[in-house]
Amino acid sequence: MSLSIRLRQVRAAFTLDVGFEAPAGVTALFGPSGAGKTSVIEAIAGLSRPDLAQISLNGRVLDDSPAGLRIAPHKRRIGYVFQDARLFPHLSVRANLCFGHHRRRSAGQFDDITALLGLETLLERRPRDLSGGEKSRVAIGRALLSGPDILLLDEPLAALDAARKAEVLPYLDALATYGLPMLYVSHALEEVLRLAQTLVMLDNGQVTACGPVEEVLSDPDLAQHLARDDVGAVIRATLTGDAPDGLSQLTCGAGPLFLPRLPHPVGTPLRLRIRARDVMIARTPPQGLSALNILPATLRRIDTAAAREGGASSHTALVTLDLGGTPLLARLTRRSVRLLGLELGMDVFAVVKSVALAREELQLGAPPKPRATP
Numbered sequence: 058m059s060l061s062i063r064l065r066q067v068r069a070a071f072t073l074d075v076g077f078e079a080p081a082g083v084t085a086l087f088g089p090s091g092a093g094k095t096s097v098i099e100a101i102a103g104l105s106r107p108d109l110a111q112i113s114l115n116g117r118v119l120d121d122s123p124a125g126l127r128i129a130p131h132k133r134r135i136g137y138v139f140q141d142a143r144l145f146p147h148l149s150v151r152a153n154l155c156f157g158h159h160r161r162r163s164a165g166q167f168d169d170i171t172a173l174l175g176l177e178t179l180l181e182r183r184p185r186d187l188s189g190g191e192k193s194r195v196a197i198g199r200a201l202l203s204g205p206d207i208l209l210l211d212e213p214l215a216a217l218d219a220a221r222k223a224e225v226l227p228y229l230d231a232l233a234t235y236g237l238p239m240l241y242v243s244h245a246l247e248e249v250l251r252l253a254q255t256l257v258m259l260d261n262g263q264v265t266a267c268g269p270v271e272e273v274l275s276d277p278d279l280a281q282h283l284a285r286d287d288v289g290a291v292i293r294a295t296l297t298g299d300a301p302d303g304l305s306q307l308t309c310g311a312g313p314l315f316l317p318r319l320p321h322p323v324g325t326p327l328r329l330r331i332r333a334r335d336v337m338i339a340r341t342p343p344q345g346l347s348a349l350n351i352l353p354a355t356l357r358r359i360d361t362a363a364a365r366e367g368g369a370s371s372h373t374a375l376v377t378l379d380l381g382g383t384p385l386l387a388r389l390t391r392r393s394v395r396l397l398g399l400e401l402g403m404d405v406f407a408v409v410k411s412v413a414l415a416r417e418e419l420q421l422g423a424p425p426k427p428r429a430t431p
């Protein structure tokens with residue numbers, strides 16, 4: 058799948074001016090409230106008419122406003138899941154799932170999708186008898202059953218509390234491996250890390266970054282667009298062993314990492330976010346230190362601008378380290394940078410506490426399969 062988008066929409070107090078390409082897999086549209094995320098997916102679904110719209114999906118042109126071309130919303134073959142599930146209250150789950158299909162679905166496909174989303178036992182219920190998480194799953198099922206070429210999900214978990222989110226996320230994991238391309242709108246970085254391969258960052262109606270999730274989030278230039286505690290590198294690692302003392306060992310390009318026991322089998326690929334605030338730097342190999350993760354690194358960059366807080370000059374610096382080709386970000390006080398005499402090109406040691414890593418461990422979804430069922 059390749060989704061190509063160019064949009065411009067001038068409103069009284071807000072201008073949307075974006076262009077990006079989304080490859081196969083799950084693409085997250087991430088940004089603060091009011092950044093323009095919903096405006097982008099409404100335009101893709103054909104629910105709005107921007108001043109300029111050039112949108113194509115797998116080479117099929119959905120919009121080309123300069124050429125006067127516009128495909129009607131119901132002919133776009135797009136599944137749209139809204140923030141609130143928007144189910145028909147007077148219809149059963151089964152009738153909601155079957156409502157408005159543009160293409161005939163076989164019984165096998167219906168069964169596959171209800172099983173994927175765990176809806177089998179809910180089919181005869183009315184929406185008022187469903188939990189928030191169940192309603193979200195029905196809304197996703199209904200969008201899938203319309204036989205879309207792409208699924209647009211606009212913060213499908215936003216209306217749910219933490220427990221309901223945790224209930225729905227495994228179904229979204231399953232969906233992400235189902236092979237259907239997805240554009241997933243979110244302002245929760247945890248969801249992006251868990252589900253997406255590609256990240257498009259939006260801010261104030263503009264694209265500030267677009268690329269693989271690891272690359273975008275590990276880019277110190279983009280730290281200014283993230284909440285302070287969200288800043289950190291994302292690295293890929295593989296679970297390579299479980300020790301009898303309750304720790305798991307991961308292997309990444311930088312060497313071994315240890316963290317409290319993970320529930321996954323050895324060999325599982327993982328995506329690990331290491332927050333900049335959880336990384337310390339030592340100039341010599343630390344002795345007598347409790348931290349288990351001590352990784353040799355080269356200092357590549359010291360950035361004080363990226364560490365600004367609310368426009369004011371900060372007392373911290375964002376330091377970019379190179380762990381054998383893998384970037385790692387560390388937030389230090391500027392005083393520490395000065396006292397340690399840190400300079401570009403210097404060989405140092407990155408120190409990360411195991412318990413800090415444990416909080417951020419995330420399993421990588423399997424790579425998208427070629428599209429099969431829907």
Ligand SMILES: Nc1ncnc2c1ncn2[C@@H]1O[C@H](COP(=O)(O)OP(=O)(O)OP(=O)(O)O)[C@@H](O)[C@H]1O
Nearest residue numbers: 068069071088089090091092093094095096097244
């Ligand atoms: N119909 C409209 N007319 C005028 N301005 C609008 C309209 N719809 C949205 N906006 C404005 O466009 C901007 C972007 O809104 P949008 O809903 O796309 O942002 P968002 O990133 O999805 O936000 P959120 O995360 O809060 O849902 C906001 O400033 C909003 O007030």
